Amino acid sequence: MRSILLPVDGSNQALRAVRHAIGNVQEGLAADIHIINVQPPMITLVEFPFQDYALIEKAQQQQAEKVLKFATKLLDAAELSYTKHFEIGPVSKTIVDYAKANKCDHIIMGTRGMGALGNLVLGSTANQVVHLAEIPVTLVK
Secondary structure, eight states, rough: EEEEEEOOOOSSHHHHHHHHHHHHHHHTEEEEEEEEEEEOOOOSOOTTTTTHHHHHHHHHHHHHHHHHHHHHHHHHHHHHHHEEEEEEOOHHHHHHEEEEEEEEEEEEEEEEHHHHHHHHHOOOOHHHHHHHHHSSSEEEO
């Protein structure tokens, strides 16, 4: 049985990647599906004594739940079981670390389609995952 990691960010491309994975499983690929949303760490320029990091983390968890809801609806409709998870950290590295820690053998994820100039200036999460991962990565447009 394969173990597939589906990182989602709420974009249409991420949902297309989920549909792609669903199609593979419905065509007979036995798979253990992991779905993850990674929230980037909140960076503050100045340390304020009244900052409530627990409140910030709770807001990030709520955002992750919203993002995961769209993808889990698709998986539920396809009657597929899955493990859902959310993390806070550097997005690409956290995705790859989760895949490694959970012995996933494939990552299927969407691309935002920023183009060459966007990737050159900003970098791309999908591009970074491809370079960091030691397992196959399928990118879905």
